Amino acid sequence: MADLFDTAEKPQDRPGARPLADRLRPRTLGEVIGQERVLGPDGPLGAMLGAKSLSSLILWGPPGVGKTTIARLLADATELAFVQISAIFTGVPELRKVFEAARLRHGQGRGTLLFVDEIHRFNKAQQDSFLPHMEDGTILLVGATTENPSFELNAALLSRAQVIVLERLSLTDLERLVQRAEIELGRALPLKAPAREALLEMADGDGRALLNLVEQVAAWKTAQPLTAEALAQRLMRRATKYDKSGDEHYNLISALHKSVRGSDPDAALYWYARMLEGGEDPRFLARRITRMAVEDIGLADPQAQTVCLHAWETYERLGSPEGELALAQAVTYLALAPKSNAGYVAYKAARDAARRTGSEPPPKHILNAPTRLMQDQGYGAGYAYDHDAEDGFSGQNYFPGTMRRPVFYQPVERGYERELKKRVEWFAKLRDKRNG
Structure with missing residues (x-):
């Protein structure tokens, strides 16, 4: 590559020269680096241009991937006037002027591609103001956003624009x-x-x-x-792109949770570290890690929850950065622990059953009878004290009398739940024997 270079001073080397990013801005869509998935002949934008039928678009992607450049080149490719505004600096009066200019241009037979940077920063009313101008063809809207359009843009706008996802x-x-x-x-x-x-x-x-x-x-x-x-x-390393209240926050905690669930300690530690590097509150991570122990490990390893709580307590005593190591060890422990969501599934099933049968009373034989009236009504009658029964198990019914006995908890053949599964099956056989 060295023979391609001319070592003589160039105008752009001198102070005041145009920034390199501006000088290298692509002049055609074919010069755009990356985004072949959407710009190629089989991609959504490539297909639109091939059919000469460009529609309003929302370009969704991280910073520096070409959203503004692509919008400008789309205008060139379709011979539309390119107008660029930013939602940060544009209010209703400015929008009216933009729409009026586009209307005059439309009347003269030329369309307008209106590029709106940071479109997610417009409120609902401002977003709605685009709709009539999109519908009558006054403008072809191309919005750019780094935020998830599903959450930041209203349904009416999304129904009139195709979302194009650009990748880092x-x-x-x-x-x-x-x-x-x-x-x-x-x-x-x-x-x-x-x-x-x-x-x-x-x-x-x-x-x-x-x-x-x-x-x-x-x-x-x-x-x-x-x-x-x-x-x-x-060189100072660039700050990690991480919004503690936005999509990245939820995306990374999802990646951490699923890495733990997938028994991959290396991936789990990576996403844990990514969140810390982004400035995430370690207390939030301690809370979510403990939740993982309850939801995904459960009774397959009852110690997992204790490990998380101890790590959380250690962090509270040591603070950052020392306490973060305790949380990292808890993450590693969870990733390598046997997994079972049987307790979680059982709890959700029990909640669902409780909602459906919420007015059913307990069977009278397991109710206390502190008064004569309650005794006369049969409260406590026939109750079998389990400690007096053979094997310490009476096998009597504890569900409402009108309710068919369900099975909520079904332990798996992993970790400590193997032992619990044996107990569940043993009690089920005894219950059948007592009631059979």
Whole structure:
């Protein structure tokens, strides 16, 4: 690649030159790096352009994956006027002006592609204001959002726009972007191979952030290519993209929970660490980890809940970062513990049965009879004291008399529940024998 570079100073090397991200902005959809899944001939956008039938869109994806660029290039490809606004800085008066200009343009025979960045920041009334202009063809709306449209956009808007999911750039995509940047700059980055890989990882799937990092690295004057350690000393790693109240919060806790359930301690520790690195409250994690012990391990390992509670208590005593190790050990223990949701399933089934039969009284023989009237009514009559029965088990009925005996708890053949399963089966045989 070195022979492609001209080492003479270029205009863009000088102070005040356009940012690298702007200079490398694709001029056609074919130049866009990444997003082949949606831009290819068989992808949703590729198919629309092939059929020359572009509809309103919501581009949903993380920062730096090309949402603005794609919207601009779609306007070029369809010969629509491109108008860009941001929901952060645009109010109702500005929207009226945008719609009026689009209406005049429409009357002159030219359509408008209105690109709305951060569209999720508009309230419901503002979102509704787009609808009539979308329906009469005044505008073709392309909204960009980093948030889940299902939660942030109203149903009326979503019913009139197709959601296109854009993905974070892969390491391969980012490498292609660096190569393109090096050709533009006229020189290779002064990095050894491991440092180059570290640079790609620092970008965290964000192409715009990568190009900003590349500009910094390209400006350094170094006698020898830098190692990964030297790069880390010179560059501050980008903050992890993590919204403690948004989609990422729920996505990562779901990943942690399912990794524990799937008995993968390495994956579980990874997602636990990702949440901590993002600034998650360790107390939230302690609470959710304990919930996992109850829901997914249950009585297959009764010790699991105790381990979690002790880890939680240790964190409260030590704080961060020391106490986070105790929680990490609890995560590891849960991932390797035998799994059973039999108790969880039984509880949900019992709750459902209770809702359906909520007015049924207990059978009279298991009710206390502290008064003569209650004794006369049969309260406590025929009750068998289990400690006096053979095997300490009377086998009598404890459900409402009109209710057919259900089976809620069905232990699995894993961990300690193997023993509990034996007990359940033993009591069932004794019950049949006593009542048979």
